[in-house]
Amino acid sequence: MIVDQYLTHRQWMSQAFNLAIKAGEAGEIPVGAVIVNQQGEVIAKGENRREREKDPTAHAEIIALRAAGQFSQNWHLEQCTLYVTLEPCPMCSGAIILARIGLLVYGASDTKTGSIRTVTNLPDSKTSCHHLPVCAGIMEWECQNLLHDWFAQKRDQSK
Secondary structure, three states, X not given: OHXXXXXXXXXXXXXXXXXXXXXXXXOOOOXXXXXXXXXXXXXXXXXXXXXXXXXXXXXXHHHHHHHHHHHHOOOOOOOOEEEEEEOOOHHHHHHHHHOOOOEEEEEEOOOOOOOOOOOOOHHHOOOOXXXXXXXXXXXXXXXXXXXXXXXXXXXXXXX
């Protein structure tokens, strides 16, 4: 059972990872997100688009949450799982909690702005209106390396 769950999480995280690669190739910080419903269908996808859209809120998670709400015609997403390659920031964590996501699965921890477990813990704070189950570390190595390599390439280009 646990192995099956891990393989399922890895399958969906692989889709988010491919979106992150696409974002990185477009000049965005490589983060991707996928939302899967209770029937195991992808209902929304997102990748970072801040640079392309000139929008500070165009994070992968926000884009996916908006698309999931439109798809389901409901902002309550408690029957859905969100897969994202990087631990959400405060803005995204707040939106995930407000959307009442049923399960959050993320790849790499974010030591600068991670607001699920690493820097702060918004889901378990007194201000949270929703208990958010979390599974961290799915494809962690791959997600971390993608970000590390992307930032290293950006630094090399700026020399």
